[in-house]
Amino acid sequence: xxxxxFTTLLSFLVVLTVIVFVHEMGHYLVxxxxxxxxxxxxxxxxxxLFGWNDKHGTRWRISAIPLGGYVRFVGDMNATxxxxxxxxxxxxxPELRGRLxxxxxxxxxxxxxxxxxxxxVILTFLIxxxxxxxxxxxxxxxxxxxxxxxxxxxxxxxxxxDKILSVDxxxxxxxxxFQRLVATAPQRPVTIVLDRAGVEKTIVAVPEAAExxxxxxxxxxxxxxxVSRDVENADVTLYRPGPVEAVGMTFEEIRFIVDRxxxxxxxxxxxxxxxEQLGGPVKVAQVSGEVATLGFAAFVNLIxxxxxxxxxxxxxxxxxxxxxxxxxxxxxxxxxxPLSQRVQExxxxxxxxxxxxxxxxxxxxxxx
Numbered sequence: 001x002x003x004x005x006f007t008t009l010l011s012f013l014v015v016l017t018v019i020v021f022v023h024e025m026g027h028y029l030v031x032x033x034x035x036x037x038x039x040x041x042x043x044x045x046x047x048x049l050f051g052w053n054d055k056h057g058t059r060w061r062i063s064a065i066p067l068g069g070y071v072r073f074v075g076d077m078n079a080t081x082x083x084x085x086x087x088x089x090x091x092x093x094p095e096l097r098g099r100l101x102x103x104x105x106x107x108x109x110x111x112x113x114x115x116x117x118x119x120x121v122i123l124t125f126l127i128x129x130x131x132x133x134x135x136x137x138x139x140x141x142x143x144x145x146x147x148x149x150x151x152x153x154x155x156x157x158x159x160x161x162d163k164i165l166s167v168d169x170x171x172x173x174x175x176x177x178f179q180r181l182v183a184t185a186p187q188r189p190v191t192i193v194l195d196r197a198g199v200e201k202t203i204v205a206v207p208e209a210a211e212x213x214x215x216x217x218x219x220x221x222x223x224x225x226x227v228s229r230d231v232e233n234a235d236v237t238l239y240r241p242g243p244v245e246a247v248g249m250t251f252e253e254i255r256f257i258v259d260r261x262x263x264x265x266x267x268x269x270x271x272x273x274x275x276e277q278l279g280g281p282v283k284v285a286q287v288s289g290e291v292a293t294l295g296f297a298a299f300v301n302l303i304x305x306x307x308x309x310x311x312x313x314x315x316x317x318x319x320x321x322x323x324x325x326x327x328x329x330x331x332x333x334x335x336x337x338p339l340s341q342r343v344q345e346x347x348x349x350x351x352x353x354x355x356x357x358x359x360x361x362x363x364x365x366x367x368x
Contacts, residue, residue: 003289003292003293007289007292007293008285008286008288008289008290009285009289010292011289011291011292011299012281012284012285012288012289013066014288015284015288015302015303015306016066016067016284017043017066018303018307019123019306019307019310020043020044020068020069021069022119022120022122022123022307023069023119023120023307023310023311024041024042024069024070024116025119026115026116026117026118026119026120026122027071027112027113027115027116028071029115030111030112030115031071031073031112032056034104034108034111034112035099036073036099036100036101036104036112037057037073037074037075037096037101038057038058038071038072038073038074039057039058039059039072039073039076040060040061040070040071041058041059041060041061041069042060042061042063042069042071042072043061043062043063043069044065044066044067044068045063045064045065045068045069045070046063046065047063048062048063048064049061049062049063049064067281073100073101074092074096074099074101075088075089075100075101075102076101089103106329107333109325109329110326110330110333113325113329114322114326116311116314116322117310117311117314117315117322118311120307120308120310120314121254121307121308121311123303123307124254124257124304124305124307124308125254127300127301127303127304127307128250128253128254128301128304129246129247129250131297131301131304132241132246132249132250133240133241133243133246135297136238136239136240136241137174137238137239138176138236138237138238138239139173139175139236139237140174140175140176140229140231140235140236140237141174141235142164142172142173142174142175142177143161143162143163143164143175143229144158144159144161144162144163144164144227144229145160145227145228145229145230146227146228146229146230147159147160147226148226148228150226151225151226151227152205152206152207152208152224152225152226153226153227154226155205156203156204156205157203158192158194158203158205158225158227159196161196161197162194162195162196163194163195163196164178164192164193164194165193165194165195165200166192166193167182167190167192167193168181168185168190168191168259170252170255170256170259173239174239175229181256182223182224182225183207183224184222184223184260184263185223185260185263186207186208186209186210186223186224187206187207187208187209188206188207188223188263189204189205189206190204190205190206190207191203191204192204192205205225207223207224208223208224208225208226209221209224210223210224257305257309258308258312261308261312262312281362281363282363283362287302318351319344319347319348319349319350319351319352320348320351320352320354321351321355324351328344328347
């Protein structure tokens with residue numbers, strides 16, 4: 001069932017608001033712990049729709065364009081915290097001067113910058129951990145049933161009865177794990193460790209790229225080896241890990257998402273990238289509406305996935321993003337002094353151009 005426009009819009013706003021709030025709250029809390037004066041905490045950009053001032057003098061606001069948010073410190077020239085406002089800094093009182101972000105030591109500034117992406121990772125962990133404990137996971141034995149003649153699997157020597165132990169270092173607990181690990185690696189080598197009649201073997205295979213269509217009519221590019229297995233009711237079991245085991249499983253899931261995200265980005269540098277899989281605001285809204293029709297667990301899981309990807313994206317070493325700020329501060333930590341304001345300004349302009357170009361590209365890609 002396709003979602004209505006209202007469902008799509010509401011789902012998109014919920015997903016984005018939760019993720020942005022958590023990200024900016026990470027910056028805010030670490031800034032407060034370091035006694036930094038905070039001017040504004042905004043969800044969204046542009047004109048303020050409504051807001052209020054707290055006892056610390058911070059303006060909390062909901063803005064008209066719900067495509068992000070920011071924490072602006074006292075003494076910042078603008079909402080991106082790209083450059084300091086020299087006039088405000090020069091006229092600051094002695095008490096305020098010690099609370100300005102620009103006057104904090106470099107390690108405090110690094111902590112504030114990292115806190116946003118880290119908050120996204122923590123949100124992802126908490127959601128995935130709660131879902132795993134609350135719902136468990138249905139699984140079937142990771143044993144190959146059939147190998148298609150002439151397929152990649154047949155060429156590399158996979159055989160019926162092989163029990164898959166791991167793929168690319170990720171543990172395989174069920175056949176569904178094996179399918180997912182292969183599906184997310186089209187035309188990329190995967191290392192498969194298996195048990196064949198009590199003997200452990202290692203096989204390297206390159207899944208062929210294939211297209212599949214989901215229930216919403218969307219086409220996806222996936223990896224395929226050419227193996228399958230018949231499933232009976234008795235094969236399906238509900239596995240519920242204990243609280244300690246679930247921690248390890250959740251970290252492994254996060255590692256898997258990061259690994260596959262980095263590999264997906266890397267594909268574009270070697271000519272294997274599928275631009276149809278890139279998504280901007282329109283695609284995020286569309287997917288949010290579709291997943292919302294699948295139920296609460298699926299929708300919350302989507303929030304976890306997007307939160308982690310936004311955390312990763314923000315750590316890219318691009319000025320304007322948290323990763324760009326981080327690079328500047330790490331250089332400052334090594335040099336013992338910051339880069340000149342002129343160099344930083346040029347970097348931020350380049351970063352702005354890159355982010356703007358990517359935004360336009362993904363928007364056009366979504367619409368096409």
